[in-house]
Amino acid sequence: MSKQAKKPKKELTIEQKINRRNFISFASFTVLAGGAYGGWRWLYKSPEEVAGGITGGTRKPLRKALNKTELFFRRVFSDNHLVKTYPKEMAVKGARVNSDIGLEAKKKFDPATWKLQVIKKGGEVLQVSLQEIMALPKTEIVYDFKCVEGWDEIQHWAGVKFIDFIKHFKLDEYTKMEYVGMETPDKAYYVGLDMPSAIHPQTLLAYEMSGKPLQLQHGAPLRLIIPVKYGIKNLKRIGTITFSNTRPRDYWAEEGYDYYSGL
């Protein structure tokens, strides 16, 4: 530094100080606001996930965020966290029917010849009749069923705990896998469940509603009741059950909803 080139620094006048600070702060504000707007435009205009994947229907960065958020909230998941239960009298008489995907009335389906198919390793299929399932210990639950749309309803269900079913049919080794997939017999509706949620003590394969045998529109002969998930995961009319270490396909995750959808 040559001392001759630089004049001694003059104290800024108050007016200069004001102008200077105003310039710096307003310029930074404008740049940051522009950056924020640009960031928002980028996110809002970002492309959707490629079609045909396990998840779809939402912007790529948002899907990434949903998946990261899932990882965070999985850490607080516990078998000891139970859904609140109610006395039977508080349950509705007829539960709300919100959807018939996979069980449309015009489709041919005979509950009498139905058998649950559990796909085992090597393609071996375990076939289980409703009588065999009903012979297992029965568990009842009266809880607040919650729909992703925002409504909820206290409903009364009964069936066999999924974990009891697993143990009875000696499928224990499959619980070491990460996911359970369930599909309707016509494969039109399908859900993927993380294993901890599937074997949660309140997850049922249900065959009774409000103390009576399940009706077709509610998912007869056997449906899933999984209180730790939104209604979209509570598959009606289970046809097949599979196990995997990758996410099984999931109807609403393909439509932009969170894959986890846990409560």
Next chain:
Amino acid sequence: MKTIKEKHSLAMRWCHWVNFPILTIMIWSGMLIYWGNDTYTFSLFGHTVFRFFPDWFYSALKIPAHLAEGMAFHFLFMWFFTLNGVLYVLYTILSGEWRELVPKRNSFKEAWLVLLHDLHIRKMAPPQKKYNAAQRIAYTAIIIMGIGSVVTGLAIYKPVQFYYLTWLCGGYHFARIIHFILTLGYVFFFVIHIVQVILAGWKNFSSVISGFEVVNEPAKPAIQHTNDEQAS
């Protein structure tokens, strides 16, 4: 003589301006979610006065049938909303700025005088430091509301894992109602806030960006002692 009077810290300005777009996105995405089960109405003597929300409102903001999109945005920006709020509260506590912000014992009485003054009913406003009594109440309330939104939000987002929060909020239904009413509260706050900012003028607004205000102090005789400090 003009002097620079420091008014708002950088941290406060940062949190304020970051919160504004985030809260806007949270309210918008929240409406996309609420649409999925839009059962709330405002009733008086058994008559529905207002339905949340009227059709013209929905179509003007293109709200219908974007539930999944709303959830995806809501559950991303909730992190930023919470983080920004936590930073602000921590900063306010650690810096001691909470002293300027939290209502004092006489603030609730004084806030009436401020209100009467603002409505041009009373001539004199009570003396104040950085914020007047009404501001102290409003700016503290909005923080409590923010905490309320996060807690009720978690209570309806994970009602099984955070069952104790859901219980604390009076159940799933009540938590959703509080969550909704708090949002109406933000909109109400916003309207009043904007009106007040416009009335307070450019100098006041500018200070929330620059951090300082320019005040004109009468030039003091050089020899006079300022014994303010000793007196207090």
